[in-house]
Amino acid sequence: MEGRASRGCAVMCAVLLAGCRIYFDPLVPDDAGGDGVVTGDTVLIDAMTDAPPPPPTQVSFVDSAASTNNTIVYAFNDMAIGAAAANRLIVVTVASNSPIDIVSVVVGPATATRAVKYPMAGPSGVSAIYYALVPIGVTANVVVTVSGGGASRCAVGLYRVMFESQSTPTAVTAATGWTGASSTDVARVGNGVGIWMGQRDNNNAAFALTLDGATPPADASGTFSSANFYWQYGSTTPATGGTSTYAANFGANSGAVIAAYFR
16 A cells, blocks of 8 residues: 555656646546556646736726816716726726816725826817726716816716736826827737727817727717817727727817727
8 A cells, every 4th residue: 555655646746746737537447557456537737837818807888977067176976887896997088178187086985096198289178097996886976176277078988997917907008199190109918908088179070080990989979069079988908918009180170099008
């Protein structure tokens, strides 16, 4: 018995030292040695050194709201933020047509962090993307506070982002402002998601926007016709890192496209 136990241990140790995981299937008898000792069949599962790739980040569009109030505090109450989870990130797109700065964005109990912002020239406004960890609740009040004497219009969009690979999200961001046609390359993160938004001022008509040469589906869009102001936003789930090219044509008007990638 001692000899057999030693032999079995030697086999097990050799497999483990090779960096592999095994299991024994007791339903497959193995007495190939003819010594009357029946063991389970040894099956290789995988190599321990081959770490699985991190699970992809998931994104879903959950809500949007807009206000035509002329104020410095925009309170959008009881907005949907999706199912609660410890690793739930709420991403907020903010668009305004006034020459203001955004002082803060609060989602429920959490003060959001600015990922990217682009202020536009002249009488135009600002585009921004914020994010916050909000683990509890299925709805939340979203409060946008601005400076510069207040804004005359404000629109927000909410995304629920679930990331698994780390406890703190990594954001890779870019912003660009254009007059007429132009494009920019934006770094993206592997196994991450991107949130993008575009805004056109002094014209309330839709504008042409492409992502890597194709027109991306917008999750929401809208216009404040009295203010000649149009916005749209959406999300993308790239499989790998690298760059994505955003291109827009605002004609004779000013506008901006911004994007933030999260993992």
